Amino acid sequence: MTETGHKFDPTILREYDIRGVVGTTLRAADARAIGRTFATLVCRQGGGKGRSRKVVVGYDGRLSSPELAAACVAGLVASGVDVVDIGVVATPMLYFAVWHLDADGGIQITGSHNPPDYNGFKLMMGKKPFFGSDIQKLGAMAAEGDFEVGSGKVEKKNVLAEYAGRLLKDVRPGRKLRVAWDTGNGAVGVSIRAVVDRLPGEHYVLNEKVDGTFPSHHPDPTVPKNLEQLIAEVRRRGCDLGIAFDGDGDRIGAVDGKGRILWGDQLMILWARDVLKMRPGATIIADVKASQALFDEILRAGGTPLMWKTGHSLIKNKMAELGAPLAGEMSGHVFFADTFYGFDDALYCALRLLNIVAGAKESLATMRDKLPQFVNTPELRFECAEERKFKIVNEVKARLKKADAKLSDIDGVRVSTPDGWWLLRASNTQAVLVARCESANEEGLGRLKADLKAALAASGVALPDEAAAGEH
Numbered sequence: 001m002t003e004t005g006h007k008f009d010p011t012i013l014r015e016y017d018i019r020g021v022v023g024t025t026l027r028a029a030d031a032r033a034i035g036r037t038f039a040t041l042v043c044r045q046g047g048g049k050g051r052s053r054k055v056v057v058g059y060d061g062r063l064s065s066p067e068l069a070a071a072c073v074a075g076l077v078a079s080g081v082d083v084v085d086i087g088v089v090a091t092p093m094l095y096f097a098v099w100h101l102d103a104d105g106g107i108q109i110t111g112s113h114n115p116p117d118y119n120g121f122k123l124m125m126g127k128k129p130f131f132g133s134d135i136q137k138l139g140a141m142a143a144e145g146d147f148e149v150g151s152g153k154v155e156k157k158n159v160l161a162e163y164a165g166r167l168l169k170d171v172r173p174g175r176k177l178r179v180a181w182d183t184g185n186g187a188v189g190v191s192i193r194a195v196v197d198r199l200p201g202e203h204y205v206l207n208e209k210v211d212g213t214f215p216s217h218h219p220d221p222t223v224p225k226n227l228e229q230l231i232a233e234v235r236r237r238g239c240d241l242g243i244a245f246d247g248d249g250d251r252i253g254a255v256d257g258k259g260r261i262l263w264g265d266q267l268m269i270l271w272a273r274d275v276l277k278m279r280p281g282a283t284i285i286a287d288v289k290a291s292q293a294l295f296d297e298i299l300r301a302g303g304t305p306l307m308w309k310t311g312h313s314l315i316k317n318k319m320a321e322l323g324a325p326l327a328g329e330m331s332g333h334v335f336f337a338d339t340f341y342g343f344d345d346a347l348y349c350a351l352r353l354l355n356i357v358a359g360a361k362e363s364l365a366t367m368r369d370k371l372p373q374f375v376n377t378p379e380l381r382f383e384c385a386e387e388r389k390f391k392i393v394n395e396v397k398a399r400l401k402k403a404d405a406k407l408s409d410i411d412g413v414r415v416s417t418p419d420g421w422w423l424l425r426a427s428n429t430q431a432v433l434v435a436r437c438e439s440a441n442e443e444g445l446g447r448l449k450a451d452l453k454a455a456l457a458a459s460g461v462a463l464p465d466e467a468a469a470g471e472h
């Protein structure tokens with residue numbers, strides 16, 4: 001049956017999620033249409049027509065989230081799907097609930113680490129990420145008013161006890177640690193106590209209260225400024241380490257006992273070594289932005305490194321395809337599938353880091369000092385017109401191939417030279433180009449930056465001297 005269609009602002013239908021500015025590009029009517037269309041897709045998924053379908057809905061602590069959640073739930077039930085409403089949760093707790101309740105899908109209403117006026121939707125069809133062409137299809141179906149009609153039921157459920165119990169199941173005994181945690185007023189604040197109160201050692205939680213205005217700092221641990229408060233707490237309390245989360249708890253940040261940041265690829269080295277002890281030879285996946293040190297260390301620890309495209313949905317799918325027990329991104333999305341579900345749960349990742357530190361004689365700071373040392377740029381991001389960004393990368397790639405350069409083109413171009421490597425790729429989510437360079441020394445890094453600059457200049461693009469780092 002065809003009803004009146006609903007047109008979304010096209011900018012909100014993104015690669016990995018639906019996201020917009022509340023009241024401007026994203027309204028309750030959009031949330032309702034997302035619910036109706038997603039439920040329609042769920043109903044048509046797989047066989048067993050007529051059987052009841054169940055979708056779990058959760059939302060973060062943003063001020064606009066309850067209203068958007070209510071509208072989305074109304075849309076789901078109007079298309080005949082039953083809803084389990086698990087209330088305010090971090091995104092990974094929603095993922096957990098989908099597995100735990102064996103639901104047909106899940107929707108998390110979250111603006112992740114974006115400013116308070118943003119909000120959005122992360123979707124799961126069955127146990128798989130729903131992204132890319134799925135999201136475009138959802139937009140097209142909504143525009144046509146292609147909705148199933150029905151009347152689903154809504155049930156409220158709190159899964160915190162089960163969730164915390166599951167995370168704690170993988171905690172290994174070890175020395176007692178003193179740990180500072182910064183939940184950044186994000187949704188991990190809901191679950192942090194249920195976990196840390198049952199851990200050995202001493203735990204200090206900052207910004208625990210869920211507050212969608214993010215009064216202390218922006219909840220994005222890839223930006224050093226956002227870690228300053230945590231670093232101060234680690235030093236003041238003499239902690240072994242500090243852990244931070246992004247606004248919806250699917251990305252982790254960490255600092256050692258000296259208050260120094262460990263980036264996603266550095267943490268991945270520690271986790272990879274740990275996982276490979278139990279799973280020798282296993283494939284470990286990291287994105288194209290990761291340091292060469294990570295790929296080298298996976299190999300040295302007896303694993304099979306695999307470089308893959310940036311993007312948490314893409315990594316998750318590759319991991320499932322290969323049965324890889326661990327994958328991770330520079331951005332702090334890390335996925336454990338050795339004893340866990342394979343989704344990005346930063347609180348779970350934190351426990352796996354605590355296991356390593358608690359089980360070692362040396363400190364995290366010492367482990368960090370022993371990591372292979374490279375000099376690299378952070379992730380450099382600079383604006384580029386949406387319609388030009390992929391073209392530029394393709395032009396650069398074509399010239400390099402002609403010149404017989406050694407490169408990987410899994411995602412953009414990652415060029416290897418005797419000095420190290422440089423990367424150029426187009427962001428899937430923003431009108432920006434992303435670059436990174438890494439070398440064994442400063443001189444090499446200088447030459448790589450010059451190579452990158454020249455490659456861009458040939459396409460008429462100037463690499464800004466101080467390209468903005470961080471942000472996603």
Ligand SMILES: [Zn+2]
Binds near residue numbers: 112246247248249250
């Ligand atoms: Zn997030």
